[in-house]
Amino acid sequence: MSIKEIIDKENIDCDFEWQDSFVYTNSENELQKIKLEIATLNSLGFSATFSESLPLPFKTLGGICFPNQAQFHSRKYCFGLVKKLHDSFIYENSKVVDVKKEGNGYKTICDNGNFVYSTYIAICSHYPIINFPGFYFLKMYQDTSYLIAVDTKSKLFPGMYISAEEPTTSLRTAPYKDKRILLLGGSGHKTGDTSIDVNSCYRNLENYAKSLYPKCEILHRWSTEDCITLDKLPYIGKFSNLLPNVFVATGFKKWGITSSYVAANIICNQILKIQNPDSDIYRATRFAPIENGNETVNMVKQTGFSLFLNKLKAPALSFSDIKIGHGGVVNYNNTKIGIFRKSSDEIIAINPYCTHFGCELSWNELEKTWDCPCHGSRYDYTGKLLTEPSKKDLERIDLSSF
Numbered sequence: 562m563s564i565k566e567i568i569d570k571e572n573i574d575c576d577f578e579w580q581d582s583f584v585y586t587n588s589e590n591e592l593q594k595i596k597l598e599i600a601t602l603n604s605l606g607f608s609a610t611f612s613e614s615l616p617l618p619f620k621t622l623g624g625i626c627f628p629n630q631a632q633f634h635s636r637k638y639c640f641g642l643v644k645k646l647h648d649s650f651i652y653e654n655s656k657v658v659d660v661k662k663e664g665n666g667y668k669t670i671c672d673n674g675n676f677v678y679s680t681y682i683a684i685c686s687h688y689p690i691i692n693f694p695g696f697y698f699l700k701m702y703q704d705t706s707y708l709i710a711v712d713t714k715s716k717l718f719p720g721m722y723i724s725a726e727e728p729t730t731s732l733r734t735a736p737y738k739d740k741r742i743l744l745l746g747g748s749g750h751k752t753g754d755t756s757i758d759v760n761s762c763y764r765n766l767e768n769y770a771k772s773l774y775p776k777c778e779i780l781h782r783w784s785t786e787d788c789i790t791l792d793k794l795p796y797i798g799k800f801s802n803l804l805p806n807v808f809v810a811t812g813f814k815k816w817g818i819t820s821s822y823v824a825a826n827i828i829c830n831q832i833l834k835i836q837n838p839d840s841d842i843y844r845a846t847r848f849a850p851i852e853n854g855n856e857t858v859n860m861v862k863q864t865g866f867s868l869f870l871n872k873l874k875a876p877a878l879s880f881s882d883i884k885i886g887h888g889g890v891v892n893y894n895n896t897k898i899g900i901f902r903k904s905s906d907e908i909i910a911i912n913p914y915c916t917h918f919g920c921e922l923s924w925n926e927l928e929k930t931w932d933c934p935c936h937g938s939r940y941d942y943t944g945k946l947l948t949e950p951s952k953k954d955l956e957r958i959d960l961s962s963f
């Protein structure tokens with residue numbers, strides 16, 4: 562059953578609409594690739610066409626048009642699904658911290674001490690929280706991207722658009738109260754990348770929106786993290802050859818709704834021992850560092866720097882450089898520590914090394930978080946864990962003990 566069929570059958574109100582979807586470009590180089598891609602898509606039976614003029618408020622060289630694609634409000638859709646659950650339960654505030662083999666099945670242990678026994682497990686925790694076996698930390702990283710909602714105060718265009726160039730920019734519209742608004746996304750970067758000025762990420766999007774619609778009003782801002790695999794395809798299916806009946810779904814690369822639908826079908830079929838023609842494409846146990854040389858080298862370099870070399874470098878900031886409302890890694894009595902100066906008389910100090918594998922964290926000035934450049938774990942300014950794969954908070958440091 563397709564997502565549309567589920568929405569119709571269950572009568573889920575989620576702003577569903579059909580929209581043409583476009584990949585556009587302004588680069589001659591990408592244009593050639595787009596034309597080749599259309600030929601490939603057509604040979605595979607997709608009805609993609611080339612559109613020379615797009616109804617966007619700026620000039621492009623054209624793009625691929627995928628007619629009649631689904632657009633809907635993913636949160637409303639998920640709530641709709643939850644309401645239709647029968648004889649099933651969702652337990653919130655029960656974070657899983659470990660999975661242990663026990664008899665013919667598994668014991669899943671939560672941070673509140675509760676546990677569940679089961680024969681099958683599906684790890685769908687965004688970034689898998691089990692390091693060994695599986696070794697997903699060797700073949701996946703996280704990427705942060707940004708989205709703003711804009712009231713343009715003027716008539717908007719039809720369709721959904723994403724640029725072929727990286728970092729991608731995406732534009733679409735959505736119903737909001739009694740009007741349609743623009744959703745503008747982009748400014749993506751590797752999570753924890755210290756070479757990025759994170760303060761510019763929203764600013765660039767906002768400036769772009771204002772250049773297109775000078776009278777516009779920015780209504781909302783969001784950021785998100787996505788798991789990216791070495792070959793950019795999700796890992797779906799058996800988690801590891803050493804853990805029978807454990808499945809994984811991760812590495813969706815910003816295509817969460819579509820990929821989670823594919824993952825649900827594959828994992829369900831695998832548990833029921835039904836052949837699924839897509840299983841092999843997404844096989845989660847694949848590992849091809851040579852074929853994906855560039856991504857592998859980048860990951861190894863980043864890990865090498867954050868795990869070893871950066872630790873030997875003296876911090877660029879001193880204790881007194883950190884002003885109220887700011888944070889950073891500093892030297893304090895010959896020890897590297899992370900501090901956030903909350904007020905004139907309150908400083909929160911942490912051990913600036915990730916509790917996953919110990920990479921040195923970077924301070925995210927925009928969101929006031931500690932971000933890990935290795936696999937993307939994040940902590941708030943007090944050191945409380947926000948996102949996996951790490952499972953523990955940062956160690957707090959008592960400055961009076963120095």
Ligand code: FES
Nearest residue numbers: 915917918933936
């Ligand atoms: S997330 Fe792996 S070391 Fe930080």
